[in-house]
Amino acid sequence: xxxxxxxxxxxxxxxxxxxxxxxxxxxxxxxxxxxxxxxxxxxxxxxxxxxxxxxxxxxxxxxxxxxxxxxxxxxxxxxxxxxxxxxxxxxxxxxxxxxxxxxxxxxxxxxxxxxxxxxxxxxxxxxxxxxxxxxxxxxxxxxxxxxxxxxxxxxxxxxxxxxxxxxxxxxxxxxxxxxxxxxxxxxxxxxxxxxxxxxxxxxxxxxxxxxxxxxxxxxxxxxxxxxxxxxxxxxxxxxxxxxxxxxxxxxxxxxxxxxxxxxxxxxxxxxxxxxxxxxxxxxxxxxxxxxxxxxxxxxxxxxxxxxxxxxxxxxxxxxxxxxx
Amino acid sequence: xxxxxxxxxxxxxxxxxxxxxxxxxxxxxxxxxxxxxxxxxxxxxxxxxxxxxxxxxxxxxxxxxxxxxxxxxxxxxxxxxxxxxxxxxxxxxxxxxxxxxxxxxxxxxxxxxxxxxxxxxxxxxxxxxxxxxxxxxxxxxxxxxxxxxxxxxxxxxxxxxxxxxxxxxxxxxxxxxxxxxxxxxxxxxxxxxxxxxxxxxxxxxxxxxxxxxxxxxxxxxxxxxxxxxxxxxxxxxxxxxxxxxxxxxxxxxxxxxxxxxxxxxxxxxxxxxxxxxxxxxxxxxxxxxxxxxxxxxxxxxxxxxxxxxxxxxxxxxxxxxxxxxx
Numbered sequence: 001x002x003x004x005x006x007x008x009x010x011x012x013x014x015x016x017x018x019x020x021x022x023x024x025x026x027x028x029x030x031x032x033x034x035x036x037x038x039x040x041x042x043x044x045x046x047x048x049x050x051x052x053x054x055x056x057x058x059x060x061x062x063x064x065x066x067x068x069x070x071x072x073x074x075x076x077x078x079x080x081x082x083x084x085x086x087x088x089x090x091x092x093x094x095x096x097x098x099x100x101x102x103x104x105x106x107x108x109x110x111x112x113x114x115x116x117x118x119x120x121x122x123x124x125x126x127x128x129x130x131x132x133x134x135x136x137x138x139x140x141x142x143x144x145x146x147x148x149x150x151x152x153x154x155x156x157x158x159x160x161x162x163x164x165x166x167x168x169x170x171x172x173x174x175x176x177x178x179x180x181x182x183x184x185x186x187x188x189x190x191x192x193x194x195x196x197x198x199x200x201x202x203x204x205x206x207x208x209x210x211x212x213x214x215x216x217x218x219x220x221x222x223x224x225x226x227x228x229x230x231x232x233x234x235x236x237x238x239x240x241x242x243x244x245x246x247x248x249x250x251x252x253x254x255x256x257x258x259x260x261x262x263x264x265x266x267x268x269x270x271x272x273x274x275x276x277x278x279x280x281x282x283x284x285x286x287x288x289x290x291x292x293x294x295x296x297x298x299x300x301x302x303x304x305x306x307x308x309x310x311x312x313x314x315x316x317x318x319x320x321x322x323x324x
Numbered sequence: 325x326x327x328x329x330x331x332x333x334x335x336x337x338x339x340x341x342x343x344x345x346x347x348x349x350x351x352x353x354x355x356x357x358x359x360x361x362x363x364x365x366x367x368x369x370x371x372x373x374x375x376x377x378x379x380x381x382x383x384x385x386x387x388x389x390x391x392x393x394x395x396x397x398x399x400x401x402x403x404x405x406x407x408x409x410x411x412x413x414x415x416x417x418x419x420x421x422x423x424x425x426x427x428x429x430x431x432x433x434x435x436x437x438x439x440x441x442x443x444x445x446x447x448x449x450x451x452x453x454x455x456x457x458x459x460x461x462x463x464x465x466x467x468x469x470x471x472x473x474x475x476x477x478x479x480x481x482x483x484x485x486x487x488x489x490x491x492x493x494x495x496x497x498x499x500x501x502x503x504x505x506x507x508x509x510x511x512x513x514x515x516x517x518x519x520x521x522x523x524x525x526x527x528x529x530x531x532x533x534x535x536x537x538x539x540x541x542x543x544x545x546x547x548x549x550x551x552x553x554x555x556x557x558x559x560x561x562x563x564x565x566x567x568x569x570x571x572x573x574x575x576x577x578x579x580x581x582x583x584x585x586x587x588x589x590x591x592x593x594x595x596x597x598x599x600x601x602x603x604x605x606x607x608x609x610x611x612x613x614x615x616x617x618x619x620x621x622x623x624x625x626x627x628x629x630x631x632x633x634x635x636x637x638x639x640x641x642x643x644x645x646x647x648x649x650x
Contacts, residue, residue, distance in 0.1 A: 050512035156600045186367035186539065191583035191596035198593070213512065216542075216585035220594070243588065257517035258587050259542030263565040271521055272514045275482040291514075 005175060005207050006039040006062065011071030013054075013061050017280055029280045031057040033231035034071070036306075039175070044201070044208040046218040048254070049228035052279050055211045058228075059177045062209065063095055064088060075175075093123055096168035100180035102160035106152040112138075112163055113148030119170045137166040142196060158189035165196065169204070179211045194221060215258050219243050224312075227251045230279055230287040233306065237313035247315040249323065250288050286318070294319060329398065329501050329533045330379070331355040336392035337371075337378045346604040348374040348388065350557040353631065353639075356501065361527060361534040363544040363565070365580075366554035369601050372537045375554075376503045379535075380420055381410045398500070416446040419494035423506035425486035429478040435462075436474030439493045446497045461492040464529075465522055484515035488522070495526060502526075505537045520547060541584045545569060553577045556602055556612035559631060563638040573640045575617045611643070619644060 012034055017027035032054040039045050047055040060066045062073060064080065072081045080091050096119075099105035106115055113134050120130045135145045141162040152160055161181060168176055178197070182190040194217065200206060212218050218225060219239060226236040227250065235248040246252045253270045260267075272291045277283055283290045289299040298318055306316040317323070337349035349371040356362045364372045377383055379395055381402060395402040397418065402410070414420075422428040430438060439458040443449065449457070455474065462470035465488040478486060487507065494502055504523070508516040524547065527534055536547055544551055544565065551568045553561040553576065561574040572578050582595035599616040602608060608615055614624040623643060631641045634648060 050514065158600060186601070187541070188367065188579060188583045188597035189600070191585075191594040192598075195594055195596060215513070216587045219587060220585050220591070253514060255587065257513040259516075259520070259540065259546045260588075261541040261545045261569065261581070261584050261586050263545040263548075263569050265545075269517060269521075271517050275484055275515065276512065 002043075003041040004038045005041045005076060006209075007074040008038070008062065009036050009072045009074075010034050011036075011058075011061055011073065012069045013057050013066060014069045027280050030231050030282065031279060032061060032068075035233055037226055037233065037236060039207060039209055040224075041174075042201075042205055042207055043223040044210050044221050046210040046212060046222040046225045047228055048212060048215060048218050048225060050213060050254075050276055052230070052276055053228040054231040054279070055213075055228050056179055059097070059179050059209060059211050063092075063097055063177060065097075089123075093171045094173050095175040095177065096171065096173040098161075098164050098168050098176060098178040098181045101184055102157050102164055103184075105164055106160060108152055110151075111148065112143075112150055112152065112155075115152070115163060116148070116166050116170055119167060123171055133170065137169055140169065140200070141166045142192075156189075157185050158192055161185065161193050162196065165193075165200070169200065172204070173206070175207045175209065177209045177211070180213070181210075182217060183212070183214065190217070197221070215255060227254065230277065230282050232287065232316065233314070234288065234317070235315040237315075241311070241313045245313075247309055247313065247320045247324070248317050249292050249294055251315075253291075253293075286316075294323060327358055328355045328396075329358055330535070331396040332375075332379070332393070333396070334393040335375065335378060335395065336390065337374050337383065337388055338391045339386070339388045341387055343605065347557055347607075348604070349378060351631065352393075352552075352554065352557075352559045354552045354559065354562055356533045356535060358500075358533055359527065359531045360549045361536055361547055363548035363551045364535065364537045364554055365539065365541065365544055365551060367539060367580075367601055369556070369603075370554040371557040372554050373505055376420065376505050376535065376537055379503065380414060380418060381405070381407075412446070415442045415494075415499075416497045417499055418501045418503065419497070419499040420503040420505065421487070421490045421494050421507050423509050425483055425490055425510065426478075428490060429486060431478055433477075434474065435476050435478065435481070435489055439474075439489070439496055442493060443496050457496060458492075461496045462489070464495070464526075465489075465492045466518070467492070483511055484518060487511060487515075487519055491519075491522065491526070495530065495532070498530060499532060501533045501535065503535045503537070506539070507536070508543065509538070509540070516543075523547065541569075541581065542586075553580070556607065558612065558641060559639070560613070560641045561639065567638055573634060573638070573645055574613075574642050575619050575644075576613050579616075579618075611641075 013032040015029045015031055017029045019026050049055050061068045072079055075091055116134050116137055117130050138145050138148055143162055182193050210221055222239045224238050225242040226233045229250050235251045253272050256270045274291050277290060285301045286299040286304050289295040304316045304318045306314055308314050309320055333353050335349055335352045339346040339348055352375055366372045378390055390403050436458050440454040443454040443457050458474055459470045462473055467473050467488055508519050548565050550564050552559050555576050561577045572581060579597040597616050610626045610628050611624040614620040629641050629643045631639055634640045634645050
């Protein structure tokens with residue numbers, strides 16, 4: 001049995017929104033509403049979904065950048081849910097993050113070598129080792145050592161993303177949470193960064209939690225995929241299960257909505273009606289019923305259970321068997 | 325002879341700044357037939373948006389100027405058209421939709437008023453008729469409860485609905501040409517699918533020609549009849565959509581296609597184009613793609629290739645095909 005690195009049980013993250021009109025009550029946005037999943041050592045697990053589905057919040061809760069409202073997070077069999085900042089520090093070294101926007105996530109007033117060095121200082125590594133490590137890291141991510149003396153604005157988007165990756169790698173983490181790492185990049189550069197992430201995973205035996213809205217990227221990088229809709233996982237399975245045998249109607253619609261770079265391909269497309277509902281006021285029953293082409297009366301009142309359909313393939317829909 | 329709605333010949337749009345001249349568009353030629361959808365693809369900084377702004381002559385408030393070439397719309401050269409003439413064309417004969425449905429609607433006016441504005445400006449009709457037309461257009465773009473939406477403000481609508489409103493506004497005067505600059509980039513995939521379906525339906529119903537600017541090759545494959553590939557301000561290849569995807573000639577087009585991920589296609593390792601898009605102040609001397617090109621020859625560094633017809637329907641800017649082109 002492969003080793004579980006992170007175990008997430010029923011985590012919820014609710015945000016207090018604006019106060020309701022003439023009321024003391026606050027509107028509650030259930031950004032993440034009861035997620036349970038494992039991340040296995042050495043794998044890439046992807047979270048996919050559209051804007052507002054809670055995928056980024058999940059990443060932040062795992063890193064404890066946000067305090068979960070409920071539920072527990074285990075890292076390497078240790079519960080880290082309620083640890084304070086000091087107790088958490090050794091775990092921070094094990095999990096690092098790569099952000100979406102390579103323009104906003106690097107301090108413009110620091111030199112590249114200082115940016116990469118910073119996590120090493122925090123974790124108390126001596127100056128000589130730090131210097132050596134920074135140069136090593138620059139080369140690992142495909143930059144030159146002389147780049148260390150420059151400032152972020154001197155680099156292109158792709159190069160900045162490499163700097164962000166070097167910073168994440170500095171403390172030898174085991175888990176990297178990559179939140180839309182290639183969404184801001186042009187296709188030709190996107191391919192460079194995806195290849196780099198793949199090489200690094202092999203070389204350093206990294207585990208990735210890959211957050212993305214782009215299904216073609218997800219298919220390329222993942223071992224397993226979790227599809228999210230309005231704060232919940234609606235389907236989770238291996239890459240093959242999700243892309244070749246999707247069970248949930250949302251996954252099917254999402255896959256059929258992706259434009260494919262082949263002009264001869266004529267597909268029957270499932271076009272969903274309507275918009276993504278407001279997470280502050282999610283629909284009753286199955287949250288997807290307002291847009292689902294197969295929704296029945298039952299879907300409006302009863303929330304479907306998240307159940308296994310064999311071989312580690314999970315889905316939350318009343319009619320998985322009927323729709324197969 | 326096929327009728328062209330729009331013909332762009334060797335367009336040059338330059339930006340003048342203290343640091344020097346930036347040739348954002350430097351040699352772009354293409355033409356659009358009636359009812360055709362032409363795609364312009366390219367990465368950021370390739371000059372595709374500046375091309376569309378040049379056609380609409382919307383560069384007045386920028387340091388940009390059309391420095392050469394011609395834009396022929398129904399027999400008239402728009403480069404020389406007066407501002408008053410342009411005002412009659414904009415929104416009436418050529419309409420445009422932008423990438424950001426959030427920022428391209430005025431937040432302080434109701435949706436209805438914003439759609440009516442163009443109708444009242446370009447057609448002879450009463451306010452009442454304009455309002456009816458606005459509701460009719462909102463229905464045509466698939467907005468439910470259009471009679472409510474005309475009286476809403478932009479912030480009350482979702483991103484997908486705002487983009488529908490933008491399309492309704494653009495189509496309200498039956499334009500001959502619709503310029504769509506990354507119309508679905510800011511939207512989620514399921515909403516993108518809705519908007520693309522809608523645009524396809526409109527080209528059939530209204531026989532509108534579309535100039536679609538995008539970086540997404542999937543969208544191009546789905547929507548376009550013909551494709552122009554741009555790199556560093558130049559058109560580097562043009563052909564029908566099948567030829568571009570199945571038999572691309574320019575090394576940049578080939579690289580772009582190879583580095584694009586396609587759903588259901590299993591690749592172990594992605595091909596990528598080494599290096600970065602050149603920045604305007606450090607443009608290479610000869611072919612602008614030479615520093616990243618796997619086939620670059622000595623000549624490519626010194627001399628810029630011309631944009632030649634490889635076959636009747638296929639233009640390429642590359643020395644590799646010079647012999648064949650002649």
